[in-house]
Amino acid sequence: MIRSSSHKALIRRYLTWAYKSTKESFDRLERKATQLMADEYIWQKLSDKRAGPALEFKAYIAKKKAQPVSAQQYSYLKDRLNAVEEAIKHFLGVKELNNIRAGYEEEFTRRIWESKEH
Numbered sequence: 001m002i003r004s005s006s007h008k009a010l011i012r013r014y015l016t017w018a019y020k021s022t023k024e025s026f027d028r029l030e031r032k033a034t035q036l037m038a039d040e041y042i043w044q045k046l047s048d049k050r051a052g053p054a055l056e057f058k059a060y061i062a063k064k065k066a067q068p069v070s071a072q073q074y075s076y077l078k079d080r081l082n083a084v085e086e087a088i089k090h091f092l093g094v095k096e097l098n099n100i101r102a103g104y105e106e107e108f109t110r111r112i113w114e115s116k117e118h
Contacts, residue, residue: 011091018084019100026077027108029069036064 039061046054088097 015088022081026081
């Protein structure tokens with residue numbers, strides 16, 4: 001199995017990268033569905049749906065709906081993410097998988113708070 005601490009460090013870095021890149025791709029697909037749910041709820045709660053910005057928001061929602069997510073791509077990314085997580089558990093253990101998951105969530109939450117857009 002893992003022969004030295006340097007091998008373990010290399011495997012940890014690679015599997016962290018594999019988790020991050022796969023999870024980012026998977027999240028992009030999942031975000032679309034969750035954002036549509038939230039956007040439609042917000043649309044229903046807008047008090048003046050005839051105002052210009054509200055109509056722009058409605059068009060934004062329609063544009064999202066018009067770009068369907070490929071079921072094949074979703075399935076592949078979900079399976080790949082599961083396989084990467086299994087590899088992390090095999091080589092590094094469940095505790096390290098939980099650390100990598102937590103680090104990913106912390107990093108993306110930080111990016112949201114630091115974002116200068118909108």
